[in-house]
Amino acid sequence: MDSEMTLNEILSNFNDKSRDNLIPILQEEQRHRGFISREAIIQIGTALNLPVSKIYGVASFYNQFRFNAPGKHYIQICRGTACHVKGSARVLDSLLTDMSVKAGETTRDKMFSIEVVACVGACSLAPVIVVDNEFHANVTSAKMSSIVSKLRKEEK
Amino acid sequence: MIELTINNKKVTASENEMLLSVIRREGFHVPTLCHVEGLTPTGACRLCVVEIEGIRGLVPSCAYPVRNGMVVQTHSNRLIEARKTIIELLLGTHPDDCLYCTRRDTCELLGLAEELGVRERRYKKQPQIPKIDVSSPALMRDPAKCILCGRCVRVCEEIQGVGAIDFIGRGSNCVVGTAFNEGLNISSCVNCGQCITACPTGALVEQKHIKRVLQALNDPSKTVTVQHAPAVSVTLGEMFNLPSGTDVQGIMISALREIGFDQVFDTSFSADLTIMEEASELVHRIQNSGKLPMMTSCSPAWVKFVETFYPQFLPNLSTCKSPMQMLGAVTKTWWAQKNNIPRENIYNVAVMPCTAKKFEATRPEMGDLTPDIDAVLTTRELYELIRMKGIRMTELVPQFNDNPFGQRSTAGKLFGATGGVMEAAVRTAYWLITGKNLETPVIPEVRDLAGVKEAHIEIDGLKIGVAVASGLANARKILDDIALGRSDIQFVEIMSCPGGCIGGGGQPYGTDLDAVRSRMQSLYKIDRDETVRFSHENESIKNLYTEFLGKPLGHESHRLLHTDYYKRTVMK
Numbered sequence: 061m062d063s064e065m066t067l068n069e070i071l072s073n074f075n076d077k078s079r080d081n082l083i084p085i086l087q088e089e090q091r092h093r094g095f096i097s098r099e100a101i102i103q104i105g106t107a108l109n110l111p112v113s114k115i116y117g118v119a120s121f122y123n124q125f126r127f128n129a130p131g132k133h134y135i136q137i138c139r140g141t142a143c144h145v146k147g148s149a150r151v152l153d154s155l156l157t158d159m160s161v162k163a164g165e166t167t168r169d170k171m172f173s174i175e176v177v178a179c180v181g182a183c184s185l186a187p188v189i190v191v192d193n194e195f196h197a198n199v200t201s202a203k204m205s206s207i208v209s210k211l212r213k214e215e216k
Numbered sequence: 217m218i219e220l221t222i223n224n225k226k227v228t229a230s231e232n233e234m235l236l237s238v239i240r241r242e243g244f245h246v247p248t249l250c251h252v253e254g255l256t257p258t259g260a261c262r263l264c265v266v267e268i269e270g271i272r273g274l275v276p277s278c279a280y281p282v283r284n285g286m287v288v289q290t291h292s293n294r295l296i297e298a299r300k301t302i303i304e305l306l307l308g309t310h311p312d313d314c315l316y317c318t319r320r321d322t323c324e325l326l327g328l329a330e331e332l333g334v335r336e337r338r339y340k341k342q343p344q345i346p347k348i349d350v351s352s353p354a355l356m357r358d359p360a361k362c363i364l365c366g367r368c369v370r371v372c373e374e375i376q377g378v379g380a381i382d383f384i385g386r387g388s389n390c391v392v393g394t395a396f397n398e399g400l401n402i403s404s405c406v407n408c409g410q411c412i413t414a415c416p417t418g419a420l421v422e423q424k425h426i427k428r429v430l431q432a433l434n435d436p437s438k439t440v441t442v443q444h445a446p447a448v449s450v451t452l453g454e455m456f457n458l459p460s461g462t463d464v465q466g467i468m469i470s471a472l473r474e475i476g477f478d479q480v481f482d483t484s485f486s487a488d489l490t491i492m493e494e495a496s497e498l499v500h501r502i503q504n505s506g507k508l509p510m511m512t513s514c515s516p517a518w519v520k521f522v523e524t525f526y527p528q529f530l531p532n533l534s535t536c537k538s539p540m541q542m543l544g545a546v547t548k549t550w551w552a553q554k555n556n557i558p559r560e561n562i563y564n565v566a567v568m569p570c571t572a573k574k575f576e577a578t579r580p581e582m583g584d585l586t587p588d589i590d591a592v593l594t595t596r597e598l599y600e601l602i603r604m605k606g607i608r609m610t611e612l613v614p615q616f617n618d619n620p621f622g623q624r625s626t627a628g629k630l631f632g633a634t635g636g637v638m639e640a641a642v643r644t645a646y647w648l649i650t651g652k653n654l655e656t657p658v659i660p661e662v663r664d665l666a667g668v669k670e671a672h673i674e675i676d677g678l679k680i681g682v683a684v685a686s687g688l689a690n691a692r693k694i695l696d697d698i699a700l701g702r703s704d705i706q707f708v709e710i711m712s713c714p715g716g717c718i719g720g721g722g723q724p725y726g727t728d729l730d731a732v733r734s735r736m737q738s739l740y741k742i743d744r745d746e747t748v749r750f751s752h753e754n755e756s757i758k759n760l761y762t763e764f765l766g767k768p769l770g771h772e773s774h775r776l777l778h779t780d781y782y783k784r785t786v787m788k
Binding site: 098101102105110111112113114115116117120121122127 | 373378379380381382383384385386393394395396397403404787788
């Protein structure tokens with residue numbers, strides 16, 4: 061996530077304010093802010109003269125776009141075939157229950173964002189989770205909660 | 217000129233035509249669920265697939281341009297099987313509650329399942345039960361019944377220029393929804409209901425008011441009045457299998473009395489009242505260099521559209537309430553006093569071709585602590601109510617409206633069609649300025665179904681440019697012109713729905729342009745055949761001004777018949 065560049069500045073970098081540039085603009089915005097906010101969607105809609113429903117429709121089509129401000133720690137849970145076979149659904153379930161969020165959301169204390177990903181390409185380690193770009197192999201619900209509580213402790 | 221063969225029949229077509237339209241013109245019935253004439257073809261439902269010689273796969277004919285020498289099959293066994301499978305797959309996630317569905321008799325999905333002989337559930341997926349969106353005062357959305365044909369999405373964007381909804385998410389998680397999948401009430405939806413008439417299933421319906429009307433009718437302390445909009449009497453007959461455009465006003469009034477309404481009033485009467493106020497306002501604005509062009513304000517979806525998308529034009533909107541609200545206001549004040557009925561004991565029901573009227577009735581400024589209009593029934597709901605009460609429409613003896621709000625001029629009746637308000641207003645404006653009546657009251661340029669119409673009229677040396685649009689995407693064209701500085705237009709009439717109220721969102725399901733045309737002709741016939749053609753010659757209107765209102769734009773008028781508008785800040 062690179063900060064500093066406002067959406068106004070991003071938009072001014074696109075001379076052609078047509079819908080062809082919608083996805084590049086969304087990608088830039090996410091690169092700088094980490095997510096696509098409600099305000100950003102309105103502003104992009106005004107700039108491109110597109111209804112907000114259309115922009116949300118396009119953005120929600122792609123997995124790469126997020127609509128919640130990212131938390132301090134970014135947890136990706138792999139739900140690819142190998143991880144699924146090795147029980148990643150249970151890991152995901154217990155994590156979501158523990159955090160009381162849905163996949164794609166950020167916890168209320170802004171500590172964790174949880175994302176489901178299709179495959180991280182480390183099938184031999186299944187089930188895999190990636191916490192802040194660090195891979196954890198053979199994850200169980202118990203292992204998951206110890207990773208989380210360790211991160212929580214570090215914050216205190 | 218292109219020549220091709222469809223089912224062994226040699227036919228011709230013009231270049232760039234889509235295969236489906238040729239097939240249909242030649243009388244072959246190929247089903248579709250996503251196709252709407254005039255809108256972008258998307259090939260989403262794939263029911264219109266055909267076989268073309270030399271092409272291996274099946275081809276969606278709605279989005280396939282004709283080519284010379286094509287040999288097309290529309291009903292081979294392979295095609296029928298494919299179509300049947302498509303319907304079976306759609307039914308795989310569709311709820312099984314057809315018995316309770318309001319679209320039971322009109323559902324296109326159910327119709328096709330029947331047509332293609334679907335007799336068992338071959339596919340079954342545990343459907344996720346999404347929440348029904350009941351947030352809007354006018355519409356309800358049940359995503360479980362949605363088959364993702366996208367008709368509503370295209371109508372909302374292409375016909376209405378609103379784009380409140382779109383496809384959200386992807387694959388099996390795809391739904392039709394607003395931005396961030398929130399309630400329609402906080403979206404840019406203008407409640408026009410065109411999505412309802414476009415929807416092939418029961419995924420989109422109006423907020424029903426039948427129950428509250430029945431409750432009021434059963435309450436002995438309530439005097440229940442009903443008013444019927446100009447477009448309703450020329451539409452309702454269709455639902456009872458009469459030819460489209462038949463004017464059933466007389467028997468409809470009888471039916472309303474049989475249902476139990478104490479007073480039957482005519483919204484065309486208050487359309488005349490609107491014209492008295494609106495034409496006076498126009499003349500006043502022209503003579504006192506007020507804000508021009510003045511824009512009509514009787515279509516509540518249009519009013520919300522301006523409030524949402526073009527707030528800079530709010531001062532251009534006529535301050536006149538719509539005919540429905542004017543009648544509601546006068547009924548609960550003057551008429552109530554005259555008949556010694558306390559305001560709270562009057563229950564005003566309006567039968568409208570419109571869903572946005574349900575929203576308009578809830579606007580806080582449309583009442584005096586309690587709303588002026590208590591319930592709004594669409595034409596479809598009136599049909600339901602008539603059936604529920606076991607009334608045999610076609611066996612009824614025609615009756616007349618109740619006075620003092622039962623007489624109308626034909627000008628008021630014309631409100632039902634696009635251009636009608638314009639004609640009616642010009643007739644009375646001419647009289648206000650010159651003291652004489654127009655010799656030929658018809659303005660042919662503003663008649664018929666074109667989306668944008670213009671005319672230049674001369675009144676006593678004064679040149680007035682008028683523009684008429686129906687369908688809000690067409691309204692955008694006029695507004696954008698004016699915003700860019702166009703100044704030869706002094707009066708603009710906008711109806712939100714294509715064709716005006718006769719094509720409204722509360723009218724029979726399906727967008728049948730031929731039927732809309734017949735309804736329009738019926739209104740023109742009434743205008744041609746009857747004698748009172750000017751709002752200012754309506755005796756009941758004159759009487760109302762003498763006894764109560766004084767004069768147009770007077771003190772009482774301002775209190776009861778005029779209103780204000782607000783800029784709306786919603787995500788748009």
